[in-house]
Amino acid sequence: MSQSSSLPASIDATLALLQGRGYVADRALATVLFLALRMKRPLLLEGEAGTGKTEIAKTLASALGRKLIRLQCYEGLDLASAVYEWNYAGQMMAIRLAEAGGATGDRDKLEADIFSEKYLVKRPLLQALEPQEGGPPILLIDELDRTDEAFEAFLLEVLADAQVTIPELGTIKAAEPPIVILTSNRTREIHDALKRRCLYHWVGYPDAARELAILKARAPNAPAKLAKQVVAFVQAIRKEELFKAPGVAETLDWASALVELDAVALDPALVSDTLGALLKYQDDIQAMQGSKVKELLDRVKTEAGR
Ligand SMILES: Nc1ncnc2c1ncn2[C@@H]1O[C@H](COP(=O)(O)OP(=O)(O)O)[C@@H](O)[C@H]1O
Ligand SMILES: [Mg+2]
Known part of the structure; x- marks a missing residue:
């Protein structure tokens, strides 16, 4: 069952392709993604956690009918687990x-x-070099910043030649290289040599209009008024001095939590009680509790015209 689609022919087509799968991209992201597909270059996505980096690769794979092969990076990742x-x-x-x-x-x-x-156990990087149904797979190298530089250097080699050499078996080369998406939460800088191979995009927090569109796509059963207030509140809280600002993932979690509670609008008590869906550090929660929540909420409601 092969349902592969051809690559998008324009930036608008890229936007529409993602939108059709519930991923709301801005034009800058659609542009760099379109170019990465066209130019057959790896795409490095950096940004805070929960801003939709991993999801891009997943969405792209399902939209193009390609297999998604994911290499989740972690400290100490070695070739036996990666290749x-x-x-x-x-x-x-x-x-x-x-x-x-x-x-x-x-x-x-x-x-x-x-x-x-x-007797060869193939790990993600090797799998990604093999022909797959539907065309070259999407290779997601997720959270690259968690590995060390030695692994990065090795990865550079694999990406440059789309091949891996197994001493006992020979060289395995991809007939058609995979579509590569790398992500980093930027806990450390990715090396220049690797960056040079890639197109780069910083995935920032969405603006209010786009976050509302994301909410509509991903949490469609949130009442319109509530959705608007949730987005306005999250946008406001991101401007506060926080240890970890909420990502889109948290916005969606919070909206779902509020829907579970049958909420139709925000009030200070409701926000205080559900802040744990939005903020994951006790210091942040403490700083926002009480008068701060009320202050933010007043501001949000005035802006939204109640
Ligand atoms: N632009 C977007 N459109 C639709 N959903 C999004 C978008 N950005 C983030 N999300 C949602 O937010 C959640 C977190 O995204 P994820 O890709 O895991 O973040 P990251 O990899 O950047 O940490 C996912 O459930 C994803 O569906
Ligand atoms: Mg991720």
């Missing part, structure tokens, strides 16, 4: 069985067998 490893237990078993069957005579054949694809 491939040998199924050691399986290889041992094959050797034992050969011995038991008295078939150890042909050592070369046995060696070729245990270092064949049969």
